[in-house]
Amino acid sequence: MNFKKLFETQQVLRSRIAYNEPDRFGKLLLATQVELGECANEQRTWKFWSKDQKPRPKLLEEYVDGLHFVLEVGIELEMQDEPVMYTTEHVDVTSQFNYLFYTIGEMYDVSTRADDREELMAIYDDVLSCYLGLGKMLGFTDHQIEQAYFEKNKVNHKRQESGY
Numbered sequence: 001m002n003f004k005k006l007f008e009t010q011q012v013l014r015s016r017i018a019y020n021e022p023d024r025f026g027k028l029l030l031a032t033q034v035e036l037g038e039c040a041n042e043q044r045t046w047k048f049w050s051k052d053q054k055p056r057p058k059l060l061e062e063y064v065d066g067l068h069f070v071l072e073v074g075i076e077l078e079m080q081d082e083p084v085m086y087t088t089e090h091v092d093v094t095s096q097f098n099y100l101f102y103t104i105g106e107m108y109d110v111s112t113r114a115d116d117r118e119e120l121m122a123i124y125d126d127v128l129s130c131y132l133g134l135g136k137m138l139g140f141t142d143h144q145i146e147q148a149y150f151e152k153n154k155v156n157h158k159r160q161e162s163g164y
Contacts, residue, residue, distance in 0.1 A: 001132075001142040007080035009153055010071040016160055028073050029108045032127075035066035036100055043138065046094045055138070063135060064149045068156070070131045073107075077117070077124050087133040088126070096134045103127050 039062040040046065045053050074080055090096045107123045110116060135145050 001084070001146055003080075003084045006067075006146070006149060007071055007075060009150065010068060011075055011080070013068075013153060013156055013160075014072060014075060016157065025073075025076055025111055026108060028069055028076060029104055029111075032066060032069040032073060033101060033104050035062065035069055036097065036104070038062045039066055039134075040097045043093060043097075046097070059138060060140060060144060060148045061152060063138060063140065064145060064152050067131065067135075067145065067149055068152070070128060074124060074128065077121055079121060079124055079128075082125075084128065084132070086129050087136055088129040089133040089137055090130075093134070093137050096130060096137055100127065100130050100134065103130065 039059065042056040042059040042062045044050070044055055047053065071080075074082075090099055103123060103126055107120060107127065110119050110123060
């Protein structure tokens with residue numbers, strides 16, 4: 001995956017939105033969790049009470065919605081120039097989702113109790129590698145993720161034009 005291009009593309013959208021209030025970081029983390037939840041909802045295998053375990057067609061779209069915010073958090077932490085070296089995959093998809101929710105929450109906790117940039121950067125590295133691992137676990141190729149990301153990014157720009 002071309003992370004340099006992904007981060008650059010996200011930076012353009014970020015600049016266009018131009019929201020720089022003090023609550024930005026907390027809102028970014030919440031948005032990441034919300035999109036992660038929407039992705040889990042489309043994935044469905046964790047719904048043990050339902051016989052309908054098939055992922056929904058919007059699964060990839062929800063995954064890249066979350067990727068927009070994962071990249072955005074990286075930009076916020078000035079991590080966009082750091083090389084992406086690995087992906088992390090847990091035992092199963094449910095564990096992966098749960099771990100991501102936990103780790104994103106941990107980032108929020110650290111950001112509210114101290115200004116420990118090193119700790120936040122380490123946690124972000126974990127979030128990014130797990131988010132990429134989730135994409136693999138969901139069966140997406142790097143090419144599919146990139147293509148869907150750039151398509152959704154265009155939609156996000158159109159939404160900005162229309163006052164979304």
